[in-house]
Amino acid sequence: MTPADRESWLERTSETVVAPELAVFDPHHHLWDYPGSRYLIEEFLADVGGGHRLTGTVYVECQQFYESEGPEPFRPVGETRCIDGLAGMRELDAGPVEVAAGIVGFADLARGQASQAVLEAHAEASPRFRGVRHATAWHENEKVHNAHTRPPPGLMADNCFRQGVACLASMGLSFDAWLYHPQLPELADLARTFPDLTIVLNHMAGPLGIGPYDGRRDAVFDAWLTGMADVAACENVFVKLGGRAMTSAGFGWHRMDAPPDSDRLAGAMKPYVQTCVDLFGPARCMFESNFPVDRASCSYTVLWNAFKKLSSEYSPSEQRELLHDTATRVYRVEPEVGARQGGAQ
16 A cells, blocks of 8 residues: 555544543654655654644654664664654654654664663663663564564573663663563563563563464463463563554454544454553553554554543543553653643543
């Protein structure tokens, strides 16, 4: 589908904003400029302009804007430096939205203690730098795409990788974990090994619905639930509620004549979101857009309408945690005064 066709398709499902007075903070999105796929701050601001009261965001690495020269391990610092510059240039015309208030970059933690110098370079490149995502999502089946970092199996148990993780912990930085649901026991073991490290689990551990898991949603859910309960026992782990609109979730929304509306999205996501909130508590859960990846299935306005409908089942203070406060606290981002005063009513 061409970019123009994608826009036309997304417009087939249009909604007014639910509860526009509620402050929201988006702790997970990307910016990129691939051939035939441009999604930079201008495109992101166009998506978020539907009326949700977005106060800020966290940018998460996606192997973009690396340095073209210099030692290979330090080239990812270019991504942090570039995003910091883009965000700084747009502060005046982005309105109340602080895009990339926090930045999660990449460092090859498998380099062990040598990653310390790379982490320090990231921190020097931007005061917005908050931590690292070294994606470990791996599956043996060829129909399941492994992470962009091309991780080997069992990476989270590797001794050198754990030495790199120890560097993160010693600097007070966070670790964003992207993995698939069969790898949850590996994450639980990592979290128990580093109890002082803040770990943010991306996309609810990506319960798979493709490849060998196609048509096995109930069995996947049961296995996912067991793994999530083990991880939730580690109080240093927080979870991002989202990612269900990715094509790997197996709902097939991207193949429909029109995108799903927020009721349909909320209905499909509810078992996962409700389980996470039950296991981790609202103070350890945060809704995320994962745009533009989840844009394959729906618009930004519709997605956050679904999140607000899901959060409406909780108390006002819990709703504030889910939509805004958990994210700003975990990523150490000072919310605007209006967000602190105006949250959920």
